[in-house]
Amino acid sequence: MTTLLHIDASPRPGRAGTDEHGSHTRRLTDHFVTQWRRRRPGDTVVRRDIGARPPALTTVEWIQAAFTAPERHQPWMREVLAESDTLVQEVLDADVLVLGVPMYNFSYPAAFKAWIDNIVRVGRTVDFDPSNPEDSFTPLLADRPRHAVILSSRGDHGMNPGGPLAHMNHLEASVRTALGFIGIERFHEIAIEHQEEGGERLDASIADALSRVESLVDELQQSREPVPACA
Numbered sequence: 001m002t003t004l005l006h007i008d009a010s011p012r013p014g015r016a017g018t019d020e021h022g023s024h025t026r027r028l029t030d031h032f033v034t035q036w037r038r039r040r041p042g043d044t045v046v047r048r049d050i051g052a053r054p055p056a057l058t059t060v061e062w063i064q065a066a067f068t069a070p071e072r073h074q075p076w077m078r079e080v081l082a083e084s085d086t087l088v089q090e091v092l093d094a095d096v097l098v099l100g101v102p103m104y105n106f107s108y109p110a111a112f113k114a115w116i117d118n119i120v121r122v123g124r125t126v127d128f129d130p131s132n133p134e135d136s137f138t139p140l141l142a143d144r145p146r147h148a149v150i151l152s153s154r155g156d157h158g159m160n161p162g163g164p165l166a167h168m169n170h171l172e173a174s175v176r177t178a179l180g181f182i183g184i185e186r187f188h189e190i191a192i193e194h195q196e197e198g199g200e201r202l203d204a205s206i207a208d209a210l211s212r213v214e215s216l217v218d219e220l221q222q223s224r225e226p227v228p229a230c231a
C-alpha cells in the first residue's frame with residue numbers, strides 16, 4: 001500500500017474553481033489526491049494543512065532539544081520537540097509527498113519554511129558525523145524511494161525552467177535541496193502561472209497543470225518501482 005502525505009501551504013482556505021478567492025495550489029493537490037484515489041482507494045492519505053496551522057518556528061529551546069541526544073532528553077525537551085516529531089514521522093511514513101506550495105516573494109511562504117525546519121532533524125531524518133568532515137551528513141530517508149510532487153502557483157509567468165524569469169524562481173530548487181539533503185530523491189514539478197493577470201492565459205495554464213497532474217498520477221501508479229502497489 002502507498003502512503004501519500006498531502007500538504008497545503010496556502011493560507012487561502014478554499015480551492016480555486018470551487019470557492020471564491022480559492023487557492024490554486026489547493027486545487028492542484030486536491031486534483032492529485034482525487035485522481036490517485038480514483039484508482040487506488042485503499043491507499044492511505046495523511047493530511048497536513050500548514051497553511052491553516054503553520055508549524056512553530058525554531059526557538060532556542062527547540063535547538064537545544066533537537067541537538068541533545070534522545071537518551072539525555074529532559075521532559076521539557078520532549079514537549080518542545082513533540083510537533084516536530086509528528087511532522088518527521090509523517091514524512092518517514094510517506095511514499096509520495098504531495099506539496100501544495102504557492103510562490104511568495106520568489107520562494108515559498110514562511111509556513112512551508114517552518115515545516116522544512118521541523119523535518120530536517122539530526123538523528124531523525126539526517127545523521128551527522130563530525131569525525132568525517134569530508135562526508136559528515138547521511139540522509140536517513142534514502143532507505144527507500146520517496147517521491148516529492150511540488151505543485152505550485154505564481155502570479156507572474158515565465159518562471160518555469162528555461163523561462164525568461166526562471167532565475168528569479170527560488171522555490172522548487174530550494175525544496176529539492178532541503179528534501180534531497182534528507183534523502184528524498186525523486187521530484188516532480190507542476191505550476192500554474194498568470195494568476196495575477198487572469199483571463200485566457202490563466203485558464204490555459206490551469207488546464208495544462210490539471211492535465212499534467214493526471215499524467216503524473218498515471219505515470220507514478222504505473223511505474224513498478226518505486227511506488228508500492230496497492231495491497
Ligand SMILES: Cc1cc2nc3c(=O)[nH]c(=O)nc-3n(C[C@H](O)[C@H](O)[C@H](O)COP(=O)(O)O)c2cc1C
Pocket residue numbers: 010011012022023024025026101102103104105106107153154155156157195
Ligand atoms: C504575499 C504574496 C507574495 C507573492 N509573491 C509572488 C512572487 O514573488 N511571484 C509571483 O509570481 N507571484 C507572487 N504572488 C502571487 C501568488 O504566487 C499567487 O497568488 C498564487 O496563486 C498563490 O497560491 P494560492 O493560489 O495557492 O494561494 C504572491 C502572493 C502573495 C499573497
